[in-house]
């Protein structure tokens with residue numbers, strides 16, 4: 001394969017201890033560290049080809065040319081690659097997801113992790129995993145975590161240039177074979193992008209400072225829960241982190257409200273199941289879908305319970321999976 005084209009795949013990840021808030025908007029530096037699980041089943045495949053005959057970048061998503069703010073974001077990202085690699089050519093970027101598009105699941109994490117890896121390879125830039133993670137973070141904070149498989153920690157870092165705001169793997173995917181179900185409750189576009197919502201939280205939410213202050217303790221508990229495969233502890237800390245993050249959002253002005261009625265019903269359903277002895281917990285990101293975590297022995301029972309809730313549109317099952325990788329183009 002010539003060195004100006006490369007294809008990469010990256011999986012989505014779900015945060016167990018959430019990232020919410022930036023300490024530097026320009027460099028996209030997080031105000032807090034986070035811990036996540038990279039999963040199979042929600043994967044982005046991206047091919048980047050630098051071409052001397054192009055005047056501007058061309059972006060194709062699922063085979064369709066895209067010319068809106070998404071192209072602008074990709075071009076800004078590729079400008080960093082061009083600057084670092086000394087390559088000036090524009091690029092054609094082909095990207096597709098293996099999950100239903102328009103289902104409100106589009107993930108900037110898998111997208112920017114795949115773009116970072118493919119564009120580095122295509123431009124001949126040779127970076128360490130940590131440097132790749134830093135680069136992916138410039139596209140989207142959660143993308144830094146999708147560079148790695150399994151259980152991953154993203155460090156807040158202290159360096160003003162962001163060189164230590166990188167992710168690292170805590171444990172591989174086989175360490176703890178949890179089951180994660182993505183329960184789709186709405187297929188429309190999300191009400192507000194995470195960048196704008198994070199700004200609002202930082203600038204207006206009365207709970208923002210205590211959210212940031214409490215993060216180190218949550219990270220300590222989650223690390224311990226994952227290391228010891230302590231489901232109860234992980235359930236407790238993950239739901240706490242999720243609800244705290246949404247509390248910060250809801251108290252912003254104007255409020256950031258991602259939940260719908262079905263999201264709310266699912267939260268109660270999962271908590272009742274856990275009270276009845278089923279090892280299960282939920283987590284929710286910047287949208288109305290609910291991610292439900294359980295263990296393989298309870299998969300069918302949990303699946304049946306969430307499926308029975310009116311308004312649930314789809315349940316996608318995932319499990320711990322690998323990090324971003326270079327693949328052969330088809």
Ligand code: PMV
Nearest residue numbers: 015018019140141142285286
């Ligand atoms: O990476 P971004 O900018 O899309 O932000 C992601 C924020 C949450 O998904 C809500 C939480 C997280 O840690 O992934």
